[in-house]
Amino acid sequence: MGTRVSHRGLIVLFMAIFIVMMGFGIVLPVLQFYAREVGATPVQIGLLATSYAFMQFLFAPFWGALSDRIGRKPVFALGLLGYAVSFIIFGLSHQVWELFMARILGGVLSAATLPTAMAYIGDATGEEDRGSGMGLMGAAMGLGFTIGPGIGGILGRLSLALPFFVGAGLALFTLALSWGALPEPARRGCSADRPSRIEAIRLALGGPLALFYIVTLVGAFALAGLEATYALFAQDRLRLSASAGAGAIGIVFVVVGLVQAGILGGVVGRLINTWGEDRLVRGGLVLAAVGYLLIVLTNNIATLAIYAAIAGTGHSLMRPSIASLISIRTPAGQGLSIGIMDSFDSLGRVIGPAWGGWVYHAGISLPYASAGLLLLLTAGVSVAAGTRGLPVQAP
Template sequence: MKAVTALFEAIKKNAWKQTRKEVFCVHNKLLALLFAVMFLMMLGFGIIIPILPFFAEQIGAGSWEIGILFASYNIMQFLFSPLWGSLSDRIGRKPLIMAGLFGFTVTFVLFGLSDTYGEMLVYRILGGIVSAAAIPTVTAMVADVFPPEERAKGMGVIGAGVGLSFVFGPVIGGLLGDVNVSYPFFAAAGVAFLTMLFVAAMLPESLPPERRGQRGEKERLNPLVAMSGPLALLYNLLFIVSFSFAALEATFALYIGHRFGMTAKDLGYMFLVMGVIAALVQGGLIGQMVKKWGEPPVLSLGLAFYAAGFLLILVGQGFWSLSLFLSLFGAGQGMIRATATSLITRRTNQAQGVTSGAMSSMDSLGRILGPLVGGALFSWHYSAPYIAGALLVGAMLLLFLLHNRNLPEPEATKSR
């Protein structure tokens, strides 16, 4: 514990009188620790993703009710992420992560014991509230301890943890669900509880008391206000990326079934390939790409991959071609999220907890609206969600290329 605390203190105090080799070692140890926390935290979500619809269907829920289960979770994240983020700026990061993990444990167990749809909905709502406390706070912790020039790398590595959790989680959930549809939820609760113990033992606080609550009234950031502020371009970019991909997720199974007669098993393997590529890009390549080219070019490349992916899906003719085109989303998502997050956290005039909460809210808003719009477009024509996605992401790419120079200057010397 003392060794880990010393690592955080070295970063927070900007103790850069060490040799390049020592600094590299400090960063790698920090990244490994934060990667482990994010991977374990999100593994539980990956475990329940493929099983939740079947569990709900088993007690009589229809497609509309299942959609409400997913939407209610994201609505709670949208509403509560800024509130939890503001609280973390006042009391520190670690208590929020611990509270969120404890909430995961309880809500996963209760959901697994549910006998009615009403119970499921209540526990899903509570799960959305507590997840908004834990997940953005890890992002804020990265912004606390990593200097601006290292931040994209840090964001990329924790993003890789998320990507890998959605590679292994669904496999675990599928195997357990074959035995009993409740078991994945109990397994997810167990993972959350063990992660809470890991955080308690290994993760030190990244925001010392003297740096808490320094932003005063500015901390009360409404995500809708953020969308019209000086960083509106980046916040809206995150929303469009989330919105367009959520529309794809909601309709892609129907698309491959309608056109090619593929099954959920085929879909699972496709997303497995996409998740592996996303993890490789976020964990191994983004830091080098940003160091060589800078964040705006890498973000632009990610948007280009996204737009191309939407169009190429429409010309794919089989499992391997569709898997390849989906991989463009995996690579693009890694580039977009890591660099956009770094750009925002380096330029915000808000405290990092509030900023991370606002970004999470934009992501949640996209995941709320994307499936609704995507489903409506798909009912009109199977290609419509993907053409719309390509147009929206292409428009954001054009706007970013034209206006990224108008973003506020990085506040590299600001103490967080």
């Protein structure tokens, strides 16, 4: 069933997440420009993100539950393979339907990666250091997003398809690294008397953690709406060419990634121990809302990067806090419970891009204004629910 994982195992996982997220980040500055050149409309670009996220929504709980049964390592490896194959198909596409095929396949298989990695952290750490472990994984993601988009912006000036092949190569390298060096952990919450999958989902939706699944949904909705339109917004608001836009978006993601890596790597774990996950979630909601509303006012690349970094900081506080909280309080297996969380995240990524692409036609600032207002409303509901008996940790 596996062994207790040493710090070496966590370091290997950190490196694996860093490399795969760097590969994922490489394609971010060019994906929308590439799809537009193939012939996709803004609505279709939004639907590309929606199709990817919908597959993740459907399959994340399945992969999480499978990792509870057969182990984290093989499921994690399958997700990495899915990243690589989907990037290669996308980079070779010349028709819009081929883009959709690549994103759907990528959504199905890549859904195995992050929930399995978070469940791995839950297995490998105790309650006292789980927040730091989740923050460490978040820092790996942030560093990947810091370096990846900068590289993608440079590669995109050479060819808009090139970043997809580089991203695929990085995913395959990560697969080899993790398969050879990552130990299989001893899994928690996988005993025979745990709830069935259906019962665990029922407990999640009806129990005290339900609010945090909803917060995950709302946060993903807001972030996905931004990601689906951000490059178009920069190009249209700042009047940039496709190649210049790719470089500019690469710079923005580098700034956001640096801020997120600093927050996740050096701050979140200590804040969780001091203030508790619940308060960090609510503070993150408010901070992200402020960032989205400020994006509406941007008129140059510098302010765009600053406001996006504010929003990114809010998200950096929310996600590891929710993952840590669910990992500690779950009534079911870690893989299944984190898979449910990732499924809510994916559902937000289903709705968010479709909404963002649709309202973008009415006004290019509407995706960000509507997201900011929704996050503020969710923060208010979270505070009100906390005063009525939902668990709130004392500082």
